[in-house]
Amino acid sequence: MSKLKYFDISWFSSVDGPGTRVVLYLLGCHLRCPWCHSPHSWEISSPLLFFENRCQKCGSCVDICPNGVHKISNGAHLVDRSHCIRCGACIEICPSSDINKWNTSALGFVCKELEVGELYQILKPQLDLLKDIGGLTISGGDPLLQSEALAELLKICSMNGIHTTVETSATLNKKHIEDLLPFVDHWLIGLRPTKTDKVEDWKQLLTNIELLAAHNPNQITIRTPIIPGYTNTQIAYDMIIEVMHTNGIKSIEILPYNPYSENYYKAMGLKFPLEGTQLLSEEELIQIKSVFTSAGIHTEIVA
Amino acid sequence: MNELIKEETIIGSTYRVNELIKSMEKRAWADRSSEWFTKDMFKKIGVEHPDKSVIVRRALAIEEILKAMTNKNLFKGKNPHYQIRNGELIVGVIALGSLGLGKSFPDYLTPSELDVTSVSTKSEMGLFGHDSVNYDVMLARGLEGIIADCKKELKSTEHKINHYNILSDYCDRIENEGAFNKKITNLKSNGKTTDIIESLKGVFEDHDESKGNRTKAYDSNLKGLFEILETHIHTNFSNISKKRSSKQEPSSFPYLKQIREILKSKKNILHNRQDFYQSVKISCQAVIDYAGRFSELAKAMSLDEKDPIRKAELNEISRICSKVPAKPASTFYEALQSIYFFHLALHSSMSQLSLGRLDQVLQPYYKKEDHEKQQELFECFLIKCAERLILDSTTFVKQDHLDFGSNLLTIPVPLDQWSESNEFLQNIIIGGQTRDGKNAVNDCTYLILKAFQKTKLYTPTLNARIYKEQLEDGKYLNAVAECLFETKNGMPVIGNDEVLIPALHKFSGIPLDEARDYVIDGCWEPLLNGSCDWTFRMFNMLTALECALNGGATLSSNEILLRGQKMTYETALPAVDKSIDFEGLKGILKKHIKFFTDNSALSIHMLYLIDQAVNPDPLYSALLKGCMKTGRDKTWGGADYKLAGIIPAAVPDTVNTLSAIKKWVYDKKEFELADVLDAFRMSYKGANKVQQELFDKIKLKFQTDSPKFGNNDKESVEMMQWVLNTFWDCVKESHALAEEVFLYPPKKGDEARIKSLRALAGYAGKSLKEEFGENFKINITAGMGTFELFDIFGGGNAASADRIKAGEPIARNFAPMVGTTSFSIGHLLASFKKLGLNRFAGGAITDLCLEERDLEKNGPNIIKSVIQNFMYNDGNMMTITISDKKLLGLIYSLCEKNRGGDEAAKKELKKYEHVSVRVGGFQMPFVTLPPAMQKSYIDRPMSPIN
Incomplete structure (x- = not known):
């Protein structure tokens, strides 16, 4: 099927x-x-969605991302999607995200x-x-x-x-x-x-x-x-x-x-x-x- | 005045109804604390009649309050209970009182009885109505018919007592003269019973001084007497003769002692019968007299009435009140007034009982040509039932009349008095099947639905039974859906006959015709129609889970309790003992569930014996099937059936938490159970950064990435199946244990063990069957729900997989926890199909809340589809309320202002008194709810299921 x-x-x-x-x-x-x-x-294929209001700015995603997509500076979380390979590691590690529920998460793939x-x-x-x-x-x-x-x-x-x-x-x-x-x-x-x-x-x-x-x-x-x-x-x-x-x-x-x-x-x-x-x-x-x-x-x- | 109304803004079918509702609402917003009876307005029945039995004193108390309600001199000459309001067609006034506020009632216990209630925790204020009346008999025969039965029974009972007295005299004489002994001891030890009886007769003949000049009547007395004696000797002889044949040769004849004992207990039963019929007679007469005084009042008012139409109405009221409830009703009007008088008497005298299948009861009196008049009359009737409403919650505390004695449990369930302030335990149920399985929908079914749709009252609660055939019958289903859509307040509640009838019949041992005739208790539990006495026990399933996880203690963060509040047995700690796998944890949980079902089943049986000593109910027993026939009050084994429910709360929360633990601790091994339990204890608030990070992870996985009941996923459905099956097995086992200990006489050789088990429970008496007869049995039903107690129950629990803080409310009834379903109503209902809910005759009720804007187009059809789908998926019971979150928010803020004393806000609030929500057990006006509960309705995310 x-x-x-x-x-x-x-x-x-x-x-x-x-x-x-x-x-x-x-x-x-x-x-x-x-x-x-x-x-x-x-x-x-899914774009990486980032909802800032749900982000705790803990920095876990910054550490785990292999391509430096995430950056936190001056209390702002910046996302550079041009290097994103859609591996999902940042979603897995994020304490405010659930890979299955992008619409209640800080980071998510919609697909x-x-x-x-x-x-x-x-x-x-x-x-x-x-x-x-x-x-x-x-x-x-x-x-x-x-x-x-x-x-x-x-x-x-x-x-x-x-x-x-x-x-x-x-x-x-x-x-x-x-x-x-x-x-x-x-x-x-x-x-x-x-x-x-x-x-x-x-x-x-x-x-x-x-x-x-x-x-x-x-x-x-x-x-x-x-x-x-x-x-x-x-x-x-x-x-x-x-x-x-x-x-x-x-x-x-x-x-x-x-x-x-x-x-x-x-x-x-x-x-x-x-x-x-x-x-x-x-x-x-x-x-x-x-x-x-x-x-x-x-x-x-x-x- | 009686014209049918076209305008939308008018409530009810006619201007009269509209005016009556408006006037009722005006009173409901006033401070009603001065309308309550105070104890000094009543005679002290317990002090004045200490020698009378408690049931007679209770009857006198009923008589006393009904007299006080029509005493012109009370309340400074303005007795609010003795009046007929302008426009009223149904008359009589119920004294204020509710589940949450209690009652004011004459003291009928003696001072020493009252002292003992401190240990039994059952007092005169025992508000345990919770039954449903079948008014068929009263309408057909009138209370005079019942009184006539009482008189007849009293006469024949007196006759029998005379027999026993004579027999006692004989015994005395025989003993004194020793002749009986001599004659009997001549018989061989294995002599036949007939020989013994014959010799007994001979002895009596020999010693009867009146011999030779006895009257015919005396002869027949004696004959009857011997018959009784014969029966007893037949039943007791085998025991006696065996005793004799044992080596010890009696010095004096033992039969006499046996006969005396038999006589004494027989006489006691007869005295109890006498007291029973006497008290039924007193209480029924009290209702008739009360009605008579309203007849007088109406007559007097008609004389002063200028308006000829109203004058004629008052004359008609006077005529009807002088006829019913004494005599049989012959019209719809008379039937309604008759029912109302009895309902009023019950509700004014502590027995808050439901109204039963009024469509079936009223149909014989309904006339098609008088439809409009009857519609109006029924709406007037509803208003009379509702007029105890108190809408201004700032006045509740002044009107709190509840005492300790309304407790019905051994493990106490705290009441949420505030939210129960306007709960009167009065249900009406319509539709469904007849006793012989035919479609029961009739003209009165539609009349009642329309009355609720028009008046939009939130009490009484309306329930609609539906069965397969009615799914095809578009007319009935449409009327039900339309009523739900129009009222928005959850009327009617839906009961699925296809599930509830088998639950009662197949799984709870009730005969099919009785099961088909089921009705609803004051909240929602299915009962038998006017033929059962009902009680129930509740426990918190989430507490059982905490106990399983924590060695029989709750997960408390209170350090002085060390491990936690001890609730049940100490069991192995799965967080410490790593050899316990998930199956092992389930085994431990079953033990703790069983602890609570044991407690429930045992206390149901043991405490049955207390009621007769404190809360006999002669007025209700007058109509309760079985009581009049057996001469026994409902608290004394009189009712045909004794039904008792065991109803755990927090079943959805338990499934959610257990599923999360399975997934993340046992399957994926991502967290240690000890850490999870600490997270629960500490409401996911870590003591330091490291712990907080861990708790955050647990919280995320548990709250958002674990199976949750209501989503129809395989994991949560299987977990729910396991919990329900385990609970069901525990109920069966506990019921068997309770019957072994309390119901049956101990088996031969097992007396000492059973006696010591009873003593362990604090009971030293006979078994229930010995006490109330061979047929006595308590049928236990199981159900799932919280009623209005979801808030207060949750107060005792730590955080869980679906609650982030300790003390947060648990899931309402048998509905998913709010915010945990990401699918649809269809998914929730589809999950029912696999749960075998047709076992649960105690009711497993699911409260759905639909968002108003989703129903703008096509509303009634959507509701109809939900009902059809619910039936198709073998749902048990369901409520559908329609609400608007924004509106509730607005009302909440007005309530807050009113609570702060803002008069303008209070005025504004009156606009919203019709907005009501489902509070687990019943529909409540939103304005009357406690602030925390109001807030929980606003905070919950609105989605199709909540």
């Missing part, structure tokens, strides 16, 4: 597909959207890798509970990057009567979508045209949407993050509406900019690209919503 790489599971989500769902977040994304709230999902069958066993108890009122959503990263192994997982789900949803940018080769198509009940497609989009990406996206819509347009929900300065333009809205109308897609979810993603950029030693970006007001959101509803599209704001 193939293996899947993932970085998180959410057990009780009511905003990621129909009903109440388990969400599995797969690793790896070919895009680098500046508003991304999980930059730690980008690399298919978890499991065989599809094992992974299903982990998900199963909660999927059993949510069977009648939701199901499993695969998010990421972009799940299409692991489409072959993912198809195996989704196949097990469909065999067990679990409703499946995949959230993707749909900007990869349609082969990946064809891998999954027989086992997916619902698609959440990220559609957010920006000025900097590559033409070939956009073309690929349209091809893929056509493919899915030909299958069943009612199984598609468009998701659009509203990011000030990037996606909140009338042109973008018009393009989305056109794509939806052309393909007979009837519903959209608009996702206001999430200001709480800075944390992860910091933990990876990256600069948060959207620093200082203001939250959208309630009025602005309602106004954007009306753009879509007046085009006859079922619209929901998902906060």
Whole structure:
């Protein structure tokens, strides 16, 4: 059986597909959207995360690291990831870290890798509970990057009567979508045209949407993050509406900019690209919503 | 006034209900300390009637308090108990009192009895209600029917006593004249019983002076008398004749002594019967009279009433109160009022009992065409049960009326009085199966669910039984889920019939029809419906583990205790003796668990005998199945079934700690056990840098990288299986030991050993079967939980794998320790499937807390899925509360201000009185909880399971 790489599971989500769902977040994304709230999902192998607020500044990691990645000077713990060989020694030695629980540790790798069958066993108890009122959503990263192994997982789900949803940018080769198509009940497609989009990406996206819509347009929900300065333009809205109308897609979810993603950029030693970006007001959101509803599209704001 | 209400803001189905709730809440926020009875308001029953038996005095005390409750002259002429409030349809007022605050009740023990309670630790204040009443019989027959039975029994008992008196006289005469001796000794030593009886009869005939001029009645008396004699001789003859055949030839005939003894004990039993029926009669009559005085009050008020509608209502109240509970009820209204009067009398007289299967009890009186009226009436009834609420916790200390005598254990369990201040031990249970296994859901089931949904009261506690067929029945499950979603306060509690019925039937020896009829105690333990007397014992499983790790002592950091507080036997120290492997440690732990189950099972049997001398309960026994038939009070072996639970707390903590020790000390050998124990003792605070570093490592591995119950991982599930199996085996072994020592008469040749075992326990009397008859037996059930005592229990424990400081609360009930589950509700519930929870008829209750925002969309359906999954995984019992951490934080800060005397904060607090949380045993208004407990609700990380 193939293996899947993932970085998180959410057990009780009511905003990621129909009903109440388990969400599995797969690793790896070919895009680098500046508003991304999980930059730690980008690399298919784990980046070393460092959460300063959990660090005791004991210096154990400084002593153990073979490549001098860690340095403590003037009470500050600096991490130079360029020399990191991902050996995990610093995580093992750190008194505030647990190799299995990066989200409560000071140092951690986010990557978890499991065989599809094992992974299903982990998900199963909660999927059993949510069977009648939701199901499993695969998010990421972009799940299409692991489409072959993912198809195996989704196949097990469909065999067990679990409703499946995949959230993707749909900007990869349609082969990946064809891998999954027989086992997916619902698609959440990220559609957010920006000025900097590559033409070939956009073309690929349209091809893929056509493919899915030909299958069943009612199984598609468009998701659009509203990011000030990037996606909140009338042109973008018009393009989305056109794509939806052309393909007979009837519903959209608009996702206001999430200001709480800075944390992860910091933990990876990256600069948060959207620093200082203001939250959208309630009025602005309602106004954007009306753009879509007046085009006859079922619209929901998902906060 | 009776129109159905559309507006959202109104509580209850009608304006009347809304107004009544508002008025109740207003009173609940006031200082109610002046509403309590003081002892000088009562006659001193114990002093006035020292010659009467304790059960009769108890009945007189019940009569006394019910009189005082309707005495216009008390409370400076404003007796708060004798009034009908505007709009009320159900009347009567329960005297204040609760599990935590105690009661004020007339003294009925004599001064010397009272002195002796200092050693028995059971007093008149024994608040041990904890049973559930079945009101079927009372509604069908009326209390007058029960009184009529008493009269009949009293007459026939008197008759029998006369028989025995005559027989005693004969014995005297025979002895004096020696003729009997002569005649009997002529019989051969191996003579047949019939010969002896015949000769006895002859002797009586010879010596009866009235011979020749006896009346027919006298003849039949004599005949009955001989029959009794015959039975006794048949049963006792073999022993007697064997004694005789032994070499020693009696100088005087021994039969006479035997007969006298038999007569004496028979007469004692009959006197006890007399006292029993007498006291049932007195206490039932007292309730009837109390109702009569409310009938008068309603009549008098109706005369002054201007509003014609209210006038008619008062007239109807007057009519009903003059009818019930004396006579059978014929309408829904009469049935409710009748139940309320009896409930009120019980709860005002120390017996805090539950209300049982009210949907089954009320259904025969329900009429579809009067649905709305009946809905309103039931809501009025609930308010009457709830109106003892005291919401301002700053007034609790003034109202503390508890004394030492509410203790029920030999190893004391401290009470958390504060959090129990508003616990009245009144449960209602609905749904499930009938005695013959059919679907019990009816119109009244829905009516009751709706009443709770509308009124959002937190007492009484509602429980819903569910079985397989009802999982398909969408209507019932939907109504249950909706009620949980709307009230947010955990109503109803879910009981899984598929698990609890086999637990009672297959594993605790209860007949199937009784098991199918189960109800719930004041907290959550399953009981039989109005046919059992219940008691329970608790112990702390984590303490048993500490004892196993530390040679029978707790892991205390108090130096003057040397190794620690000694609790159980001294056993080998696994930290010192390296030959003890993990299996060896488990063996030691079993010994210590057994110490506590022994203590529980033995004390359950031994202390059963104390209750009759201090806490007989004639009022409850009037309705408790078996008592009226046998003429025995519930404390005297009267109930059909005697049920007793053994319920350990901290089972999840024990599993977590044991798993961590296994993994890091025995499997991976990363730490020395001695260091781990020091870390526990010292709350992971090292004495120096080196030790601190070590403790930090232990803490990290133990707290975050060890198997924890609730995650459905193989290790924690297997450890839980082992702990439960071991506990279960210990209960069985302890039960057998307790029966050997206390239940059965000693086997031939074993008398001396059993006698000395009893003496060792401080008991010198007869076995329970000799005392209460061949059928007497105590069925023991096992369960797991903490009730509201998770805080106070944890106070005695060192740190553990799931608690970083000594004294921190232990896990609540049978739920994972907060913050130790990284998976989902589905994982917790799936782990139940492998635990065999269908053995635990004492209840293994899991408290789930859902975050309000997770339920915004699809709330009732999510709850329904949780219930279905819980049933599918063979869960035992479950509560689901819905809360909002931010809101609780806000209320906590207001409470802190109120505790500091801020009037504005108190006013603001009133807005939040409906917010309640599950406190282990019951739902409580959050505003009434002790500060430390409030804080624990805010501090716990909110995730789907907590």
